[in-house]
Amino acid sequence: MPGRKEPADWKIIETSPSGLELTFYNTKTEESTFYIPDGFTATDVLNVPGAKKYWHNVADVTKYMKQMEVEKAQDQGE
Template identity: 55%
Template sequence: MPGSLVPEDWEIIETSPGGVDKDFVNKKTGEQTWYTPAGMTAEEILRIPGATKYWASVKDVEKYIKKMEKQKEDNGGKDINDSE
């Protein structure tokens, strides 16, 4: 079940140089994900504070969401808090 979908509750943490890899962290619920917050639209993701550092438009975010969906599939659905 997704946590808060309020963009202002989320932050983007760079996990590699230059922000190539990013984690999304909900400051209120503690939810974390390697991908994009479940249920959040591209428009909402673009409203996360600091998101415009990584994406210039909704279309850019939509491409990133698709990339992350593929990565999640390739990883068997595992996410940041899943044990090995």
């Protein structure tokens, strides 16, 4: 699929000492985001190398994604 972001191209970086704040970093494009990469599903997130350190299953990721949607909306003043 053209333009598809591949989970294998990303890594997760802990951006706080507690490990509670995460950044997604694309190792090919050098794109980074505090939020879930656009277009990613919960399954995509679980397929990012090292993701299972933070989430055990799709339900865990889905919960995290919902939290990030709320934070993103607040950050954008919605």
